[in-house]
Amino acid sequence: MKEILNMTEPVSRKMSADIVVIGSGPGGAVTATLCAEAGASVLLIEEGPNLSLQSVPHFSREEVLRKYRNAGICIATGRSKIAYVEGRCVGGGSEVNRGLYHRTPEYVLDLWKTEFEVEDLSLDKLKPHFIACERTAQVEYLPGDKPLVSTRLYDGAARLGWQAIEAPRLYRYGGIGAPGRKQSMSETFVPRFLLAGGRLIADTTANRLTRASGKWFVKAQHAPTDGRPRQQIEISADRVFVACGAVQTPALLRRSGLKKNIGNSLYFHPMLKVVAQFGEDVNKPGDLDPVHQIREFEPDFGMGCSISKRPMLGLAMAHHAGHFAEIEQHWRRMGIYYVQAASGRATVRNLPFFRDPLVTVRQSEQLLRTLANGLKRLAEALFAAGAVAVYPSIRGYPVLRSMIDVRNLPDMFGGEDGSMTSVHVFSSCPMGENEAVCATDSFGRVRGADGLFIADASLLCGPTIVNPQGTVMAVAHRNATHAIENRFR
Ligand SMILES: Cc1cc2nc3c(=O)[nH]c(=O)nc-3n(C[C@H](O)[C@H](O)[C@H](O)COP(=O)(O)OP(=O)(O)OC[C@H]3O[C@@H](n4cnc5c(N)ncnc54)[C@H](O)[C@@H]3O)c2cc1C
Numbered sequence: 355m356k357e358i359l360n361m362t363e364p365v366s367r368k369m370s371a372d373i374v375v376i377g378s379g380p381g382g383a384v385t386a387t388l389c390a391e392a393g394a395s396v397l398l399i400e401e402g403p404n405l406s407l408q409s410v411p412h413f414s415r416e417e418v419l420r421k422y423r424n425a426g427i428c429i430a431t432g433r434s435k436i437a438y439v440e441g442r443c444v445g446g447g448s449e450v451n452r453g454l455y456h457r458t459p460e461y462v463l464d465l466w467k468t469e470f471e472v473e474d475l476s477l478d479k480l481k482p483h484f485i486a487c488e489r490t491a492q493v494e495y496l497p498g499d500k501p502l503v504s505t506r507l508y509d510g511a512a513r514l515g516w517q518a519i520e521a522p523r524l525y526r527y528g529g530i531g532a533p534g535r536k537q538s539m540s541e542t543f544v545p546r547f548l549l550a551g552g553r554l555i556a557d558t559t560a561n562r563l564t565r566a567s568g569k570w571f572v573k574a575q576h577a578p579t580d581g582r583p584r585q586q587i588e589i590s591a592d593r594v595f596v597a598c599g600a601v602q603t604p605a606l607l608r609r610s611g612l613k614k615n616i617g618n619s620l621y622f623h624p625m626l627k628v629v630a631q632f633g634e635d636v637n638k639p640g641d642l643d644p645v646h647q648i649r650e651f652e653p654d655f656g657m658g659c660s661i662s663k664r665p666m667l668g669l670a671m672a673h674h675a676g677h678f679a680e681i682e683q684h685w686r687r688m689g690i691y692y693v694q695a696a697s698g699r700a701t702v703r704n705l706p707f708f709r710d711p712l713v714t715v716r717q718s719e720q721l722l723r724t725l726a727n728g729l730k731r732l733a734e735a736l737f738a739a740g741a742v743a744v745y746p747s748i749r750g751y752p753v754l755r756s757m758i759d760v761r762n763l764p765d766m767f768g769g770e771d772g773s774m775t776s777v778h779v780f781s782s783c784p785m786g787e788n789e790a791v792c793a794t795d796s797f798g799r800v801r802g803a804d805g806l807f808i809a810d811a812s813l814l815c816g817p818t819i820v821n822p823q824g825t826v827m828a829v830a831h832r833n834a835t836h837a838i839e840n841r842f843r
Contacts, residue, residue, distance in 0.1 A: 363397070363553040365576045367587055371397035371553070373842075374572050374591040376560045376606070379446020380823050381810030381830040382597030383543035384487065388834040389595075390552035397553050397589060398544075399572070401598075402443035403579050404556035407538050412450075413661050421450050424710070428601070430700050430776075432715040434722065434769025436624050438776040440599055444556050445539035447599070448491075448823060451777065452643055452661070453524035453536050455493045456820035457484050458828070461653070466815035470786030473796035483831040484824065490546060491537040491827070493522045496645055498530035502636040503689035504644030504659045510739030516650035521658075523645065524823070558587070563594060563610040563806070570594045570805060593842050595798075597810040597830070600779040604702040604812060605711035607783070612803060615793040616783050617702035620713065621817050623778040624698040626725050626748065627660060627670045628691055628732060630741040635686040637662050644689075648735060653696060653819045655728035657735065660690040672773065674745045674753060691736060693728035696817035697721045698774070702782055723766045725774070733760045747773040778822050783812040785833075798833040805842065809833060 371394075375386040378400040386398040403420065410416040418426040423442040430436040441447040460477045467475050500520065511518035524537040535541055548554060558576045565571070572589040596603050604617030644659035651657075660666070667681050670690045681688065700715040733744045733754050744754040749771040754760055783793035783800075785808075793800060798813055800806040811826045813833070818825045 363555045365555055365558070365585065365587060367585065369397065369587060369589045371395045371589065371591050373397070373593045373595065374399065374570070374589050375595045375597060375809070376572065377401075377446060377597035377599060377602070377810060378444050378539060378544060378554070379441065379597060379599055379810060380448050380539060380826045382595065383445065383539040383547065384827050384830040385595050385597060385809040385834045386552055387543045387547040387550065388831065388838060390547050390550035392838045396547070397555065397591070398547060399558045399560060399574060399589070400444050400554070400556045401559040402441070402556065404444040404554070407449060407536060407540055412536070413663060417450060428710070428713075430622070430698075430713040430715040432700070433717040434715060434772070434774060436622055436698055436715050436774045436776050438622060438779060440601065440779070444544060444554070448524070448538040449540060451823065453538070453823070454521045454645065454647075454821040455524050455824050456521065458818055458825040459652075459820060462816070462819055466786070469788070470784055470792055470815040471788040472786040472815065475796070480828050480832060483828040483835070487824075487827040487831055491524050491539075491542040492526050493537075494525055494527050495520060495522050496642055497527050500646070501641035501644055502638070503641065503662055504646045506630075506632065506636055506689065506739040507648065507657065507659050507691060507735060508646040510735035510737070511648045511650065513738040514735060516648055516735070518646060518648045518650070520645050521647050521821070523643075560598070560606055561609065563606070565803070593805045593807065595807045595809040597808070600782045600811040601702055601711065601713060603808060603810055604782040605704055607800070608702070608704055612800060614801065615791055617711075618782075619784060619791070620700040620702055620782040621696070621780055622698035622700065622715070622776040623694045623696055623817055624721060624725065624774045624776050625692045625694040626729055626746070626772055626774060628729065628736070628747060629667055629670050629688055629745040630691055630736040631680065631684060631743040631745075632687045632689075632740055633742050637686050637689055651728065651731060654724055655693050655695045656819065657691065657693050657728065657732050660692055662689045666690060670747060671745050673747055673749050673751065677745065677753065691732055693725060693732045695721055695724045695728060696819055697724065698776065717769055719766065722769055722772070725772065726764065726766050730760050730763055778818075780811040780814040780818065780822055781816050783808050784815040785813045786815060797836045807833070807837065
């Protein structure tokens with residue numbers, strides 16, 4: 355597998371292919387694989403480096419530095435800010451995420467069908483695409499004992515009579531005690547793509563798309579990380595699939611002069627975290643990643659347990675600096691939990707001379723109320739699970755010691771006070787037949803641009819409510835299948 359992943363294409367100033375796929379995250383990797391297996395000559399270009407899954411420890415500082423965009427620092431600005439992260443490496447977000455997996459809820463697809471007029475979209479119609487993706491990127495439940503920090507959340511919900519689940523993951527555990535392997539794109543679809551004869555170029559950023567004489571031209575910069583000089587390259591192709599992720603895809607398209615309904619409706623799942631402290635140890639080094647989620651309050655908000663390593667506890671308690679000694683003494687008794695809503699809407703615009711686009715998030719009172727309510731419910735579940743203290747990530751909020759403290763919390767927090775973060779972004783270029791709001795048709799063809807497709811999370815018409823990667827892959831699989839069946843017309 356490692357040898358296959360290391361097969362990257364020699365780069366020359368002028369290159370060509372039938373199809374160029376830009377971005378190798380879940381959307382791009384699935385699309386490129388299907389096109390290569392259909393017999394097309396496919397070039398997959400990726401801005402980030404080509405690193406194996408095992409090249410750096412998961413959830414480490416090194417991973418953040420090498421596999422995340424801007425070393426993990428991206429900010430959506432506005433009166434309420436959202437700090438978000440994106441993967442930037444072969445495999446995109448699938449390399450750095452936890453791989454918590456869900457098929458799209460039916461009510462979400464129904465909403466997209468009605469509001470965005472997406473043709474041929476239902477859970478039944480998507481099911482074969484989920485199944486096909488799950489055959490390559492396998493989905494499993496954790497074998498054996500679950501980590502206590504995770505089951506605490508489940509137990510709290512159960513005591514309150516709330517619906518909670520163990521979420522499966524894109525992971526092959528290989529049985530109790532075996533190390534297992536995450537089913538990221540570099541472990542699954544990218545090797546399949548290479549085996550089908552696809553060509554991969556990493557360290558290469560597409561800067562602009564132009565069209566002339568019935569062909570697309572991708573102007574890109576190849577910037578190898580091994581000290582070789584940077585090189586401007588141009589790739590010509592009959593078709594281009596843009597799959598740079600929900601922020602970078604609209605940025606690239608807008609830089610290329612394509613603006614209709616592009617970058618106007620980016621959505622986040624904004625998240626607020628709390629640290630809970632229990633009376634006994636729940637957080638053991640070497641425990642498997644947490645997997646439980648509370649679904650009782652969806653679609654308004656969901657809850658879950660985050661990776662709770664010691665340095666991360668420090669970050670999550672930034673608004674309670676006076677209590678850092680607790681982490682030193684009691685970090686094994688602590689876990690990080692989150693409440694996540696579905697209504698952070700933003701725009702994506704390029705700025706002259708800046709590489710990264712400006713992401714501006716709209717202030718929404720509704721979002722601040724929803725998250726404030728969600729935070730109270732999360733604290734309630736944690737106290738029901740035996741927490742002795744809960745530290746919210748909102749400036750000026752007290753440490754909560756009981757449900758009386760929870761009830762005294764305000765119904766809304768100031769947008770500038772909450773440390774909102776997000777790892778889920780989508781919907782910046784929605785698909786559908788509603789031309790007033792959609793950037794592409796129901797299958798990802800960009801309107802008014804022959805031979806140009808979008809193939810990533812940008813296409814989703816709104817928040818998925820659940821973790822989105824399963825939806826991104828299934829929609830990419832559906833649209834690539836449709837494009838192949840229709841000879842890319
Ligand atoms: C820390 C983290 C945790 C997450 N946890 C989960 C989870 O548990 N479950 C889940 O379902 N989802 C999770 N997600 C979200 C999931 O990873 C994304 O929904 C998914 O990766 C989106 O796929 P994509 O193909 O749209 O884009 P991405 O995965 O973002 O891939 C886009 C790729 O394009 C490349 N690119 C960008 N611009 C250019 C350019 N101009 N030229 C060339 N290449 C370019 C990028 O480097 C990147 O590799 C998480 C995400 C993160 C970051």
